[in-house]
Amino acid sequence: MSYSLFCMLILFFAMLQNEKGTLAFKTLYTSSFKHQQITQEAIFQTTAEVCRTQAIGQGNDFLLTSVLTVESVTKACSSPESAKGFQQAISKISHSNAWVDFWHVSHEEYHFDSEKFLKGRDLITKGVEAVKAAAQQKNYETARDRLGKALHTLQDFYSHSNWVELGNQFPYSNLIRPDSKIENIAEQATCRSCDGGNCINNILENIMSEKKLTSGYFGFFKPSGKCSHGNFGDFSSLLNPRGGINKDTRSSNHGHLHDKAANMAIAATRDLLEDIRGVLGDSDFLRLMGFSQNSVLCFAIDTTGSMEDDIKEVQRVTSYIIDSKKGTANEPLEYILVPFNDPGFGPLFRTTDADKFKQQINLLQAEGGGDAPELCLSGLQLALTGSPPKTEIFVFTDAGAKDTELLNTVKALIESTKSVVTFMLTNVFSARRKRRYDPKQGQGVSNRMSNLFNDIYADLALASGGQAIEVTKETLPQATSIIVDTSIPTLVTVFQAVRNPGKFEKFSFIVDSSLKNLTIYITGNSPVFNITSPSGYSQSSDELSGQLGLVEHVGNFYTVRLTVFDLVGIWNINISSLQSYSIKVVGQSDIDFLFTFVELLDSAHSGYSELSGRPPANTNVTLFLTMVGGDSVTPTEVAFVDAVGSQSFNGTLENVAGGNYLVTMTNVPTGEFVVRLMGEKSSLRSSNKIFQRQSVTQFRASSVVITVSTVLSFVESKGYI
Secondary structure, eight states: OHHHHHHHHHHHHHHHHOSSSSSSSBBSSSSOHHHHHHHHHHHHHHHHHHHHHHHOOOOOOOOOOOOOHHHHHHHHOGGGGGGHHHHHHHHHHHHHHHHHHHTTOOGGGGOOOOTTTTHHHHHHHHHHHHOOOOOOOOHHHHHHHHHHHHHHHHHHHHHHHSTTTTTTOOOOOOGGTTTOOOOOOOOOOOBBBOOOOOOOBBOOOOHHTHHHHHHBBBSOOOOOOOOOOOSTTTTGGGGGOOSOOOSSTTTTTGGGGGHHHHHHHHHHHHHHHHHHHHHHHHHHHHTTTTTTTOOEEEEEEOSSGGGGGHOOOOOHHHHHHHHHTTSSSTTSSSSEEEEEEEBOHHHHHHHEEEEHHHHHHHOOOOOOOSSSSOOOOHHHHHHHHHHHOOEEEEEESSSSSSSSHHHHHHHHHHHHTTTTTEEOOOTTSSSSSOOOTTTEEEEEOOOSSSSSGHHHHHHHHHHTTOOOEEEOOOHHHHHHHHHHTTTTTTTTEEEOOOOOOOOOOEEEEEEEEOEEEEEEEEEEOOOOEEEEESOOEEEEETOOOSSSSSEEEEEEEEEEEEOOOOOOEEEEEEEOOOEEEEEEEEEEEEEEEEEEEEEOOOOSSOOOOSSSSSOOOOSSSSEEEEEESSSTTTEEEEEEEEESOOOOEOOOOEEEEEEEEEEEEEEOOOOOOOEEEEEHHHHHHHHOOEEEEEOSSSOOSSSOOOOOOOOHHHHOOOOOO
């Protein structure tokens, strides 16, 4: 390496470490337009237009506020219960958009740098085709992922090229048309030098008059006479012609055109969304945008010979849910069925047609079997991979798992999908495990389920935030009411705790005035519990109808439906049991939170990428947090809480704007943990404006971190974001 090149590298690295500017529409911070803001605004406008068209077609009024938010758009669309699903869809698209800057930072075509117009257009058009194909197959999560990536490249065109400088008033439609040409690309010199950051007129006059298309180069070298991207971190901008033409922020070389470029990017994003809408139709476009997306009914069912009664109950509860919710806002968007037995499992059946699902369920027959264990985990794995994230999955079986080698794989899938798995287990009277002797208590203590073979199901249920319900075949119908309860899109988790082994403990949680239909689920073998309201009224586990509500008990499963009028305040639950137990408090509310573990770009350029695996141990862990419930909802505390104990670690909150926050955790529990959020909402009808929410999925940090890095890739890295 020559001395001059070595100096260039040193200078370049110093710029990367000290620069506070940007090399693309930013994805975090600053008062300038960001990729998230551009994407979100275009989605708001397009979705509102879809709903307006539908309302007019149905002869209904359409009322929309001037300020577009998740809540105002879903309300105008007569679907306020879809706010959480809408926000989840926007978040997924935005995270995938940010992913491009993290993983394709040095690939010019992903950002329309270095005049890579043809390759950039191909990325967009192929991405759009993938979006349409995935959405038509009802694979909306994949469609959102591909949409976010395509939008990033499209949006960067207006910041990195001279399209805006050329005086164009509308987006370049050829960028989303695979059969069109990208014409008039400049083949000659395009820029003159500019100094002191004043680069308003650095594009050559003949380029402007002949409407030649160009974009800035970034890195160490560029062809003679070509424009640079510009600003610190771009070494080529120090070479003649000096300066740059990017419009990434208002302080960029062409920052005077930043707002115009951002608004053009919003319009272009809308055009692309309208193109997708034209193929999918209005109803499926709304599903792509997350409307009613939380409502998916998924069953994994053991079909061996002894399951005849269980299958009849599945058929009954399925018919009830379909018939009671048909035509309502809570009607499931999709139905999924995975049969399993031994030696086979599957195939997965999915449909959006309720009648077809009924027919498929009714075709199930209990037959075969042989030895007791079945391929339950294989069936569950198929259900997890075939269902959308955050799906409620219900597993029915009366046998242990034969394929226990899949336990860790299934747990990892639960963590990554954040799906909730509830087991309906009707083998309670077979193979009872021996009780172990606890010398401190002088009596037998069982840490787990009544049936030894159900322990693995209990582990998976707790990991997902679900239940492992042990009942007899005769009492199974009394337990399936939980399936109806959890098929509500606005359901939120207020509090959840697990104790294994059990012990006497007092649990507290906060109920805010936005909550309704509050329900407490307790699982355990004969736990003794007492619930106390903020007003001081109490009800014990042996009072089936008391001052606070109704207690339903079947097998190891207790359901407490609170009927008291005044819910707001601090509630307490005292539980006395030496056997393991779990508590889960849920209700309906428009206030909730979404989060994902992210990795921040290790430079001054703020950006992030969603982690595909477990968060790392022994280092800082970062959450990208999004609030649901309006602008008046503010998080005040985010903590990692030990899933089976009382240890917790608080994080540091950093506002990223738009209801988004970065949470930095410097400590992580050594075992499984959940995420707990405390917050305030100024519009709550109470002097106590505090609310509490909790994730249901259990997570675990990983001590194994794989990093792939080379000197060359770092040198070429542009640090976009």
